[in-house]
Amino acid sequence: MMKMSTETFKKSVLVAVGVIESTDGEIFICRRGASQHQANKWEFPGGKVEAGETVAQALARELQEEIGIRVTDCRPFMRIEHDYGDKQVILDIRKVTGFSGEPHGLEGQPSRWVPIAKLHDYDFPAANSPIVDKLQNKCEG
Numbered sequence: 049m050m051k052m053s054t055e056t057f058k059k060s061v062l063v064a065v066g067v068i069e070s071t072d073g074e075i076f077i078c079r080r081g082a083s084q085h086q087a088n089k090w091e092f093p094g095g096k097v098e099a100g101e102t103v104a105q106a107l108a109r110e111l112q113e114e115i116g117i118r119v120t121d122c123r124p125f126m127r128i129e130h131d132y133g134d135k136q137v138i139l140d141i142r143k144v145t146g147f148s149g150e151p152h153g154l155e156g157q158p159s160r161w162v163p164i165a166k167l168h169d170y171d172f173p174a175a176n177s178p179i180v181d182k183l184q185n186k187c188e189g
């Protein structure tokens with residue numbers, strides 16, 4: 049019989065992630081805090097989906113709380129499952145295609161607009177590689 053450790057049933061955290069693109073093709077990124085999981089890495093803003101929320105609702109709430117924008121339109125971009133060992137995440141990434149307000153770090157986090165071609169200069173969590181790849185391929189194609 050197969051031996052299963054409790055690790056096998058480690059619970060995943062569902063995370064709503066927003067790729068926000070400006071009209072001139074730049075992407076808005078933030079830096080995670082020193083005491084957060086994946087500390088000091090750059091990220092696309094977002095956060096955990098709470099009980100009773102849809103991913104779209106969670107994304108709208110997180111982007112309001114973290115960077116002060118109101119999402120008016122978003123569409124599915126990709127979904128990534130990643131096991132960090134200490135934490136297993138499911139990133140549900142949405143392309144934010146409409147928003148009002150000007151994004152800025154409301155929680156003291158550094159943030160900036162970055163051209164798609166320069167995204168690889170930033171240290172993102174390991175799970176994010178396929179996001180950057182997809183954005184850059186689309187750019188070239």
Ligand SMILES: Nc1nc2c([nH]c(=O)n2[C@H]2C[C@H](O)[C@@H](COP(=O)(O)OP(=O)(O)OP(=O)(O)O)O2)c(=O)[nH]1
Pocket residue numbers: 063064065084085086090091092093094095096110135137139173174175176
């Ligand atoms: N927001 C975001 N999270 C990411 C990205 N890539 C990645 O692996 N993650 C991981 C890091 C965390 O384990 C998890 C997101 O959780 P979080 O800590 O930001 O959640 P939250 O905003 O609800 O924050 P908190 O209340 O727990 O502080 O997803 C990304 O690009 N953006």
Ligand SMILES: [Mg+2]
Pocket residue numbers: 093094095096110114
């Ligand atoms: Mg967050």
